[in-house]
Amino acid sequence: MNVQNENKLNAGRARSMDLITTALFELLEKTPFAQITISDICKNAGVARKTFYRNFPSKIAVVERLVDQVFYEFMQKYDFKTSGARKIYKYWYEYILCTKEFSAIFFDPDLYLFIVEKIREFVQIEIEEALYNAASFDPLYTDYYLSFAAAGIASLMREWMKKDYQTPSDTMAVTTARLLSGILM
Numbered sequence: 001m002n003v004q005n006e007n008k009l010n011a012g013r014a015r016s017m018d019l020i021t022t023a024l025f026e027l028l029e030k031t032p033f034a035q036i037t038i039s040d041i042c043k044n045a046g047v048a049r050k051t052f053y054r055n056f057p058s059k060i061a062v063v064e065r066l067v068d069q070v071f072y073e074f075m076q077k078y079d080f081k082t083s084g085a086r087k088i089y090k091y092w093y094e095y096i097l098c099t100k101e102f103s104a105i106f107f108d109p110d111l112y113l114f115i116v117e118k119i120r121e122f123v124q125i126e127i128e129e130a131l132y133n134a135a136s137f138d139p140l141y142t143d144y145y146l147s148f149a150a151a152g153i154a155s156l157m158r159e160w161m162k163k164d165y166q167t168p169s170d171t172m173a174v175t176t177a178r179l180l181s182g183i184l185m
Contacts, residue, residue, distance in 0.1 A: 013054075013055060016045075016047055016051050016054075016055055017055050017056075017065065019045040019046065019047055020041060020042075020045045020047060020051075020052055020055060020056065020062055021062055021065055021066050022045070023041050023042075023044035023045035023046075024036065024041050024044075024059065024062045024063070025066065025101050025104060026044060027040055027041065027044055028104040028105070028108060029101075029104055032108055032109075032110065033059070033063075033108045033110040033111050034110045036059065038052055038053075038059060041059060041062070060114065063105065063111060063114065064114075064118070066102070066105075067102075067105065067114075067115065067118045068118075070095075070099055070102055071118070071122050073095075074091070074092065074095050075125075077091070077095070078091045085177055085180070086173050086174065086177045087173070089172065089173035089176040089177055090169050090170055090172075090173035092173075093157075093160070093169035093172045093173060093176075094169045096157065096161075097165060097169065100165075103161045106154070106157060106158045106161055107158070107161070107162075112154070112158075115154055116150050116151055116154045117150070119150040119153050119154050120146050120147060120149075120150035123146055123149045123150050123153065124146050149180055152176075152179055152180060153176065153180075156172065156175065156176055156179070160172055
């Protein structure tokens with residue numbers, strides 16, 4: 001296959017993946033994740049079932065794609081090496097304000113633990129160096145630190161979303177920094 005045809009195929013595949021991802025998140029606004037079928041997603045996306053399976057092994061893989069995209073876009077937009085924790089938290093809350101459809105994941109009981117785990121992966125990447133340099137850090141408990149931080153961040157975000165994002169992102173950043181400061185002391 002030549003490069004031009006390969007690019008067309010990749011563009012077509014990306015379009016299908018975007019349609020499927022959008023369809024699932026539209027459905028999540030009114031239907032719990034467990035009740036959404038692959039057929040529902042395909043119908044809403046306007047794609048054939050085989051198109052779904054050509055792009056995703058499962059519906060959780062669709063959710064993972066969106067979450068990974070959100071974290072990737074966020075990490076590309078902000079420089080973690082030169083920003084302090086409070087600034088990063090502020091950027092995060094501001095970013096979430098721009099991607100509110102992401103909130104459907106936080107309120108679905110079948111997806112909440114999934115999002116906590118994805119936040120844990122993100123936290124591990126972004127605060128690992130600070131964690132290892134913290135005076136109170138004990139490497140034997142890394143998993144506990146990371147799990148605590150991820151669950152705390154997810155819980156704060158969920159509560160903020162529940163309150164319709166009324167608390168300013170600056171205040172949320174300060175709150176997050178205060179609550180997580182015990183981990184990084």
